[in-house]
Amino acid sequence: MDGANFPVVAIGASAGGLEAFRTLLAALPAESGLAFILVQHLDPSHGSMMAELLAHHTALTVLEAHEDMQLEPDHVYVIPPGRYLAVRNGAIQLSRPKAGQAVRMPFDFLLHSLAEEFGERAVCIILSGTATDGSVGARAIKAAGGLVIAQDPEEAEFDGMPRSAIATGAVDLVLPLAKIPEALAKYSGHPYLKTGDSDVALPAGDGALKIIDLLRKRTSHDFTLYKEGTIGHRIQRRMAMAGIEDANRYLELVTKDPAELQRLANDLFINVT
Incomplete structure (x- = not known):
């Protein structure tokens, strides 16, 4: 398998996601050896300040994702508005949704590429949000041998996305934000x-x-x-x-x-x- 040989963590959210991202990133260590990709449902007609906003809450390097950007450990990559994001051979690939596409599922799109690219080194975390984005992709991650975590719906500001994922049976761990870093460390450090x-x-x-x-x-x-x-x-x-x-x-x-x-x-x- 080409590309990055370290675990890659995809974190998805929609409504209520910014605060959940802030809380989770603030709890992560500066040197975990993991790369993080954040997918937030954003207005495609406006620029995003998310990378700048999140950078103040973590010791990790936070960047807005660009075409052909190579993934590096201890970095956070934020999806730009109006784009789909995939990873091929360890590099970010951006694309636009098809014209007239009614329902966009950017998190599912990313998760399918990570399942294929990284297998057991792919991790999916589903945070606060409405609707079902991430539920299909979570099954792909689990089938590929990766780890699937959902934020505890009782804690999430909007519980639609985590509850939908949990209902698929693909979620391995349901955790409050404060316990997710420990689960990541335990999993990523294992010989598996x-x-x-x-x-x-x-x-x-x-x-x-x-x-x-x-x-x-x-x-x-x-x-x-x-x-x-x-x-x-x-x-x-x-x-x-x-x-x-x-x-x-x-x-x-x-x-x-x-x-x-x-x-x-x-x-x-x-x-x-």
Whole structure:
């Protein structure tokens, strides 16, 4: 896979998004090793001051995105008004919506490109907003092995976007803004993201095989015929979210927590549908 070899975090919002962006960026460390792309629904007929406004609230470098701009870690890229944004070979690609397009989904557009470009290194965060932008793209991120986070709808100023995403079943974590940086650090620092290979083997040790047996016994689904790479990838993805690097420790978790075992089973189904 060409392009950036660090995690890329897409953050989408519409109504109420500016304040949510400010709060989240202020809580992020200056050196996380992540790149961030912000998609806010903006009036296409006016220039945007968003990059300047957000720069005052974070130690990260905040830039308005431009064509062919190379992504760098510890940078925040803000979508310009009236554009779609994708990433190809680690560089930003901008385009205009098709003439007469009634409903614009710029966040979905970005998420599909990140899923294809970055796989497990793609992260989607859905913040305050109305309507459904991000819900379709979130499924693409999860199917590619990435992480999907939604702001807690009870906290969001407008809960339409996070609730819509949650309803798809693609959201891995529902968190208040204050807890998102910790989740990002836990996930991005896990060895799962460093393999760079979707066809990974099962985690070392016999814990992974016991996890598969536990899935068969407790969920009524037999995954033994699945490709080892598929199962290994999904187990390691769940381990990354839990901040666990040893398969036997994760076995202890799923043995004690039926909800986590079911989440793993659900992840396996999403991967093949």
